[in-house]
């Protein structure tokens with residue numbers, strides 16, 4: 076069989092099913108499915124080979140060394156399963172290189188860890204996943220790395236906040252959980268202008284958490300971002316069986332990320348890399364297409380429901396940033412791909428009532444629905460529902476939540492692979508009982 080991993084004649088969707096089967100990491104060309112390699116340590120033949128392995132580790136700029144098959148030493152430094160998965164993830168995102176981590180949070184810590192040192196500053200969007208918010212507000216200030224949480228939809232605010240110490244601009248788009256968007260191209264243009272006048276060692280880098288969209292719906296590097304991070308636990312893994320994370324990066328940051336991962340230790344388990352490689356990536360396009368179609372149907376239905384006050388779904392005409400969504404959320408074929416997440420609020424006269432009705436509704440769903448599960452996480456085969464205000468985003472204090480665009484009664488729905496009419500019927504039954 077010919078290796079067509081790099082052949083643009085075949086669609087990206089198809090090439091992700093086959094993956095890269097000729098690789099200097101490991102030739103698994105005769106396996107139809109790559110073997111699950113699970114060895115913590117590697118036989119080295121001689122002290123010289125061992126020494127050579129340590130010299131070559133994280134020295135990708137050494138052309139001669141990187142053209143040879145690698146010398147595996149110890150799982151924490153690198154091993155075949157993860158390295159092959161990384162090549163496929165870099166391909167999916169259109170990036171130069173990818174480094175996997177044990178979780179999404181480990182990947183975020185890894186990228187911010189290599190990019191910043193004491194005295195640098197981070198600018199981040201004011202709304203984001205609760206644990207990232209906690210990382211940036213509870214830990215980074217202790218390292219003398221100030222974090223400015225601003226509204227990145229306001230381009231003037233960005234200009235006002237950038238200063239000579241700014242090192243990273245960090246955001247999610249769509250934002251977890253309210254699905255607001257940040258304009259990646261517009262932000263990249265601002266950063267490019269600032270970087271022209273800066274020492275290359277002091278460049279500002281754009282880091283995008285692309286977990287909500289997945290590379291199927293959006294590829295931020297193609298739009299001007301420098302780094303992409305993902306929780307592989309979510310849509311890329313796709314089946315809810317394993318935790319993982321990845322950072323997709325410019326080639327010149329590969330070695331530093333590998334050294335960071337070696338020393339901080341947040342290594343993806345081979346037994347978790349394997350299902351992402353064998354089940355997650357090959358089915359990504361198929362799952363996302365189905366979920367987008369169902370999410371569109373569910374969002375349109377919710378929008379017409381009298382007990383719903385507000386629906387945020389990038390695919391709806393009524394979505395405030397629908398034009399931006401159409402510009403930057405595109406699948407591998409260039410078609411509009413608004414994702415599988417919906418954020419909505421149950422109607423109430425006051426925010427307190429809305430919150431109360433929202434919780435009542437979620438409890439009804441938890442008790443009665445077959446096709447909607449009350450659980451955190453997202454990008455699963457099953458439709459998951461949760462209340463960010465008291466769950467995934469509880470690290471953000473309640474009085475801060477409103478200021479950060481978090482409706483106290485907001486409900487996050489991650490559409491799975493069920494028949495969309497079943498999801499709608501279960502939602503209707505629960506609405507009827509509140």
Ligand SMILES: *Cc1c(COP(=O)(O)O)cnc(C)c1O
Pocket residue numbers: 178179180181204206207247251284286287305306307308309318319320
């Ligand atoms: C879940 C999530 C993370 C963290 O990923 P883990 O794999 O749980 O560590 C980061 N960002 C976003 C947007 C997420 O949804």
